[in-house]
Amino acid sequence: MKALVGAREQRDIERLVSKILRDLGNPEPPLHLDQVRDVLALDLKYYSTTDVGPLAEIAHRIKVAGKQLVARPGLMLDVLKKAKLSGLWLPDDRRIFIDQELPPAKHRWIEAHEITHSVVPWHKEFLLGDDELTLDPSCHAMIEAEANFGAGRLIFFGDRFARDALDCDPTFKSIKRLQGNYGNTLTSTFWRFVEDRDPEIASFGLISQHPHHADIGQGPGGEPVHRFVASAGFLARFPHIGSMDVYSLVRRNASWRRKGPVVDGIDILTDATGSAVKFALDGFCNSYQVLTYGRCI
Ligand SMILES: [Zn+2]
Numbered sequence: 258m259k260a261l262v263g264a265r266e267q268r269d270i271e272r273l274v275s276k277i278l279r280d281l282g283n284p285e286p287p288l289h290l291d292q293v294r295d296v297l298a299l300d301l302k303y304y305s306t307t308d309v310g311p312l313a314e315i316a317h318r319i320k321v322a323g324k325q326l327v328a329r330p331g332l333m334l335d336v337l338k339k340a341k342l343s344g345l346w347l348p349d350d351r352r353i354f355i356d357q358e359l360p361p362a363k364h365r366w367i368e369a370h371e372i373t374h375s376v377v378p379w380h381k382e383f384l385l386g387d388d389e390l391t392l393d394p395s396c397h398a399m400i401e402a403e404a405n406f407g408a409g410r411l412i413f414f415g416d417r418f419a420r421d422a423l424d425c426d427p428t429f430k431s432i433k434r435l436q437g438n439y440g441n442t443l444t445s446t447f448w449r450f451v452e453d454r455d456p457e458i459a460s461f462g463l464i465s466q467h468p469h470h471a472d473i474g475q476g477p478g479g480e481p482v483h484r485f486v487a488s489a490g491f492l493a494r495f496p497h498i499g500s501m502d503v504y505s506l507v508r509r510n511a512s513w514r515r516k517g518p519v520v521d522g523i524d525i526l527t528d529a530t531g532s533a534v535k536f537a538l539d540g541f542c543n544s545y546q547v548l549t550y551g552r553c554i
Pocket residue numbers: 370374400401404
């Protein structure tokens with residue numbers, strides 16, 4: 258996803274996010290998105306299957322297959338679901354719409370994503386406000402990646418999260434503490450900690466099932482691994498190691514506990530030159546999945 262955001266666009270978006278934080282008086286985490294919307298004079302509305310009313314004001318601007326949706330805000334909902342949009346931003350009215358039926362934990366990310374659309378000047382021409390919802394798929398992927406990039410910069414306060422992470426011990430306990438400080442989800446805090454704390458050091462994050470309890474976190478097709486993220490240092494030194502190799506380490510070092518700290522130990526991965534490298538493993542089960550942080554020692 259990162260690769261889709263050009264270096265110049267990254268810099269521009271970083272600057273736009275810094276300006277928002279400055280306009281808010283460089284507050285301490287967590288970021289209150291309602292204050293961000295105040296500063297930007299943005300309005301937020303929720304829609305849902307049982308309340309499509311808010312979509313009426315968008316529907317009249319959008320044509321699908323040449324037909325206006327004005328009389329049928331319900332159709333608008335179908336359009337959004339089909340496009341897999343969980344929110345959108347309407348430039349003319351400076352208004353953000355969010356699908357209320359999404360899990361509340363996701364709202365914060367989506368709101369930050371839509372806020373980014375609203376401040377990136379070149380997004381305006383791609384988004385609603387025109388009378389047709391026609392987006393070139395590759396363009397769409399690019400502006401979505403840019404909005405996600407901006408959302409991350411915003412709710413993790415630009416470079417500040419990396420600095421705060423570096424001030425903490427590299428343990429799961431620190432990840433949980435930072436989650437509390439920043440008010441973002443445990444998984445998003447986890448990814449960021451792995452990627453940003455000290456990118457040169459080989460470290461990884463794995464979200465998987467519990468190796469001893471198939472009812473915790475097994476994928477619908479029985480797959481044990483959900484997501485794997487690695488630091489730049491890890492990718493450079495262990496290009497041949499995949500998520501299932503890392504899962505083997507988790508399996509060897511997991512306890513039978515169902516909740517809380519469940520992975521603990523030191524294990525070995527072989528780097529690209531054939532040297533054995535020790536990794537400290539620290540994993541936590543939130544009773545749905547196991548999140549394991551691993552770091553070379
Ligand atoms: Zn978007």
